[in-house]
Amino acid sequence: MEQNENNNAQNPLNMYPTPPFKEQQQDEPGKQGLLDPKADHGEESYKGSGKLTGKKAIITGGDSGIGRAVAIAFAREGADVLISYLDEHEDAAETAKYIEAAGRKAVLVPGDISEESHCKQIIQEAMDSFGQIDVLVNNAAFQMSRDSLQDVSSAEWDKTFKTNIYPLFYLCKAAEEHLKPGSTVVNTTSVNAYKAPPQLVAYSATKAAIQNFTASMAQLWAEKGIRVNCVAPGPIWTPLIPATMPPEKVKSFGEDVPLKRAGQPVELAPAFVLLASQDSSYMTGSTVQVTGGYPTI
Numbered sequence: 001m002e003q004n005e006n007n008n009a010q011n012p013l014n015m016y017p018t019p020p021f022k023e024q025q026q027d028e029p030g031k032q033g034l035l036d037p038k039a040d041h042g043e044e045s046y047k048g049s050g051k052l053t054g055k056k057a058i059i060t061g062g063d064s065g066i067g068r069a070v071a072i073a074f075a076r077e078g079a080d081v082l083i084s085y086l087d088e089h090e091d092a093a094e095t096a097k098y099i100e101a102a103g104r105k106a107v108l109v110p111g112d113i114s115e116e117s118h119c120k121q122i123i124q125e126a127m128d129s130f131g132q133i134d135v136l137v138n139n140a141a142f143q144m145s146r147d148s149l150q151d152v153s154s155a156e157w158d159k160t161f162k163t164n165i166y167p168l169f170y171l172c173k174a175a176e177e178h179l180k181p182g183s184t185v186v187n188t189t190s191v192n193a194y195k196a197p198p199q200l201v202a203y204s205a206t207k208a209a210i211q212n213f214t215a216s217m218a219q220l221w222a223e224k225g226i227r228v229n230c231v232a233p234g235p236i237w238t239p240l241i242p243a244t245m246p247p248e249k250v251k252s253f254g255e256d257v258p259l260k261r262a263g264q265p266v267e268l269a270p271a272f273v274l275l276a277s278q279d280s281s282y283m284t285g286s287t288v289q290v291t292g293g294y295p296t297i
Contacts (some may be wrong), residue, residue: 016040016237016264019255023247029142030239032064032091039237041069041270042266043098048076051277053077056130058175059123060113060167061140062090065238066188070137070272071095071263073103077273079135082107082126086140091239105129114162119170133178135276138168138210139188143203145245157202164206168213181225186275187214188190189287193236194296211287218285227284229275235292237262258293 008014017037019272026034046069057074061067062083071081072095081099087110088234107129111118125131142163146152168187179185190207192200210230219226235241235254241262242250254262270287275279289296 012259018261019253020251021253022189023251024242025247026239028241028243029086029088030243031088032239035239040264040266042269043071046073046076046266046269048078051077051273051279055080055134056080056132057137058084058133059097059137059139060084060127063088063095065240066233066236066265066268067139068095070267072098073269073273075099075104076276078120080105080130082109082129084109084113084122086112088214113167116170120174123174125179133175134183136171136175136185137272140169143200143240143244145199145249147199150200152202160202161206165209168210174216179226184276185228186272187230189230189232191232191291191294193232196292204216215285222284229283229286231268231271232287232289232291233268235262236268237264263290263292
């Protein structure tokens with residue numbers, strides 16, 4: 001009986017809530033505390049093993065969702081963490097508590113990463129606080145679901161690109177002089193870089209751009225001993241979903257993947273830890289896909 005219960009708990013089909021979800025809507029960029037059901041970031045489950053001991057990391061969009069899960073995992077693996085976020089102060093403070101509970105230093109830097117000056121400030125804050133940068137996680141993103149190209153304003157198109165791809169250039173350029181051999185960059189792309197749903201034209205284009213930026217940077221920085229990789233999530237249950245999709249799509253979110261459910265942020269964290277650690281020392285220009293079974297070719 002105990003063995004059967006253990007098998008059920010590890011069955012990826014029923015480890016977490018499955019659609020239909022409650023119809024819900026949030027103002028963009030969304031708040032963690034309003035999600036129903038609540039997301040799992042590894043608060044109770046993630047166990048570290050010293051893979052990032054002594055490392056200093058920057059995570060954009062680290063206040064909630066995937067970024068929060070990565071921040072918790074990094075801290076429990078031994079890293080101090082700077083969290084960059086827009087203005088979700090309550091969510092960021094909550095994430096910082098988990099970092100500090102792991103015995104690590106948390107630095108919070110609010111502001112708009114679409115501005116190059118702010119990206120330079122993030123790098124400077126990391127150097128002032130930590131004295132070094134070992135891991136840069138470019139994770140923050142914006143999307144909006146639209147049924148028609150005519151519904152996508154020029155301002156929204158610009159915002160999507162300036163939030164999702166411009167900061168990778170700004171942050172990598174500002175960080176380059178501080179990155180040493182063995183440093184790593186991990187970018188968050190998406191299954192939509194391959195799948196490209198028609199309702200997410202701008203978002204999918206930026207995620208494909210991230211994929212190619214990663215490939216180019218991996219080659220450019222290889223001679224420096226700096227590795228650049230990315231993680232491609234499938235549908236993950238984060239505040240971005242009810243903040244950017246109509247309620248009826250939120251209700252069915254994740255039901256069309258082979259595993260029949262949305263992923264949880266904690267299920268992404270090990271991929272980021274892998275790429276940030278020496279366990280992936282021969283990986284650069286690679287993409288780790290965490291898609292729930294969505295085919296990407």
